[in-house]
Amino acid sequence: MSASTPQPDQSIRPADRRVSARIGAIAESATLAVDAKAKALKAAGRPVIGFGAGEPDFPTPDYIVEAAVEACRDPKNHRYTPAGGLPELKAAIAAKTLRDSGYEVDASQVLVTNGGKQAIYEAFAAILDPGDEVIIPAPYWTTYPESVQLAGGVPVEVVADETTGYKVSVEQLEAARTENTKVVLFVSPSNPTGAVYTEAEAEAIGRWALEHGLWVLTDEIYEHLVYGDASFTSLPALLPELADKCVVVNGVAKTYAMTGWRVGWVIGPKDVIKAATNLQSHATSNVSNVAQRAALAAVAGDLDAVAEMREAFDRRRKTIVRMLNEIEGVFCPEPEGAFYAYPSVKGLLGKQIRGRRPQTSGELAALILDEAEVAVVPGEAFGTPGYLRLSYALGDADLVEGVSRVQKLLGEARD
Structure with missing residues (x-):
């Protein structure tokens, strides 16, 4: 711990x-x-x-860049817009989520953020109280434990190694669970290991979380980067009964080669998204409108x-x-x-x-x-x-x- x-x-x-x-x-x-x-x-x-x-x-693909160029010329993008994101982008993210992972959500369940890191921090900040524990499988991306601690939570590490393909088991997660556990982090495909959980492995972890009434934060930023026989599994699509306690973070950075554009998002229950949006309204207000217009072209376009x-x-x-x-x-x-x-x-x-x-x-x-x-x-x-x-x-x-x-x-x- x-x-x-x-x-x-x-x-x-x-x-x-x-x-x-x-x-x-x-x-x-x-x-x-x-x-x-x-x-x-x-x-x-x-x-x-x-x-x-x-x-x-x-x-970044040309059609996305061109959308940004056009956005720069339109004076409406020179002004403040809703803190939670452009309505048309939120709707497009909801449609893209259904298309790519089979998870149906409403635009009101989407918050557009300044990249994936802000999405992760605001998600944790919205659901954690001081002392709440978050189980984090290791090896982990460096930002996860820092975001948990900044939000007042306590990261609890569960370590997997090369003998299991860097994937943790339900037994390991259960051994780490305490009365203070509130959230389990699920990341597949994984940074830094490239590990991908099978559908059966993902389902087992999701059902364990359901059994114990835990929240799940799942990072789907690498959803389109899977190889060979591996396949991406979205937990709330696989287990719809998990959706009421599941927060998804994602963004355009890796899929569309847009790391510098800084557009991510959070998808979750409406009360959590409302709370996170309130936080963002004081922290940063809206994401750059030009970057949001570029992201709209990305998520609404094809995957060629x-x-x-x-x-x-x-x-x-x-x-x-x-x-x-x-x-x-x-x-x-x-x-x-x-x-x-x-x-x-x-x-x-x-x-x-x-x-x-x-x-x-x-x-x-x-x-x-x-x-x-x-x-x-x-x-x-x-x-x-x-x-x-x-x-x-x-x-x-x-x-x-x-x-x-x-x-x-x-x-x-x-x-």
Whole structure:
């Protein structure tokens, strides 16, 4: 279990505390930090290849960009609009949700947010009271526990490893449940592992949540990025009786290569969406109207561009897994979704590599950046030391060159 937000030191006068305990406890996003460092080194002239950020290398499709250009020219988009989102975008998100996952919702159950991160925070803030526990399967995306704690909740980690394909079982979830448990987080496909739960596995978790009256927050941001025989399962569509205590977060970032446009959304029961909308009305007001118009073109359009990107990601997935598994001391399960590989590097820790003996995956990631000029994210960022996360959402040539450098460096490992 993670510690809850630290309490202020009562021996210090409030006026002398420079940063609040609540905000001071928030860690920097490790993935963004790695990406920023890689970009800074590249700007300084070093040939760094970055596997850090979960960001498609494709441009946003032209028809979406054109919708934004037209929106810029229309004066109605230069003004405030409803804090919860443009009515036509909310209706389109509801229609897209029915089309893609079979989950029927009304536009009044949709809140448009400034990206997926705001969606996650506002969802937790709307349903958590101080001390409420949220079960978070690990490896987890770095933002989940921070959002829980910022909302006053307590993250409770349940760890899965490569032996189960990074998927937790109902038995593990039950062992973590207490009288304070309010929410279980469900993410499939997963960041950082690419794990995808089967329909039967998802149903078992949903029925367990129902049995104990728990809320479910499900992150569906990678819904269209599944490969091979894997398939995406939307819990509230699979188990309609769960809908009254289920909150879905999603967005355009990954599906449509729109990470910089910052448009996400929350879908949930009307009272929860109303509460979250009230919060947003004071925090940010409406999302940029131009970005919302672009998102409207995205979700109302077809999925042809998505299919092309998925084909490229699938090709890269197979390449990176093969190359990583050729390194002695590395084991990488084949991800079934998203665009991340999450290899175990426990077999390399303590080995000598160019005069250094990294004892943690954090130290190994630093060595790889220094010696191979390749940026990866260590498992510590995702709650599971001993692993690395590599995003394969980058060009094929850079992917092969980057992993080749890692192969060469780690191939020098000696006892």
